Amino acid sequence: MIRLEKVTKKYRSGKVMVKALDDLSLEVKKGEFVGLTGPSGSGKTTLLNIIGCLSRITSGRFWLGDEEVSHYPDHFLAALRRERFGFIFQQFNLLAGYTTWENVALPLLPMGISEKVRKGRAMRLLEELHLETRANFLANELSGGEQQRAAIARALINDPEIILADEPLSGIDGKCAGIVVAILGDLKERGKTIIFSSHELPTALATLVDRTLACEAGKLLGVPPQAARR
Secondary structure, eight states: OEEEEEEEEEEEETTEEEEEEEEEEEEEOTTOEEEEEOOTTSSHHHHHHHHTTSSOOSEEEEEETTEEOTTOOHHHHHHHHHHHEEEEOTTOOOOTTSBHHHHHHGGGGGGTOOHHHHHHHHHHHHHHTTOGGGTTSBGGGSOHHHHHHHHHHHHHTTOOSEEEEESTTTTOOHHHHHHHHHHHHHHHHTTOEEEEEESSOOGGGTTTOSEEEEEETTEEESOOGGGSOO
């Protein structure tokens, strides 16, 4: 379903050219739950951004299903992001001046869906995440755990086939982490493809993960030979 072949990603930081991904190959099957581990700067977040069409590769090839999307124009990539991906960002990226339900429903705005339908979908997800009583709170009035759950609801509002989660258990307490793990487990049972990053594999996710790959200096360790097609 997701295939990267000899992908390199470079960017300039001041006068220095950084190679964030280095000739990396990866294949993730539909419905697979994959963990990416490694220290800060190892390439985990860059890899998630490439897979989620948030960033372009410098060289190599990238497929989603039968489509090679490496050189798709920006408006095609934007449509792919809306229709096929759900993103759980490490920093939550909620808009402070908007209510919880409005933040959750934001991905539906470009689709021309009415406010009534957007709010209805958002409220159903907030109820599933035990957050319905905070629906009309502004995002900055939520606790860290509540913000994380709101961010997860936003990631699921368009019923995406692929969930990308950057440090999904970071900075939340044990109770909230348990809710997040249960949600990810339910998504796996529903056949969603899930890729998450973390410094190390959280014990709470160990029984859900099909495969863990270590990121190191822009490369992946532990990729089965059949996944790295040449």
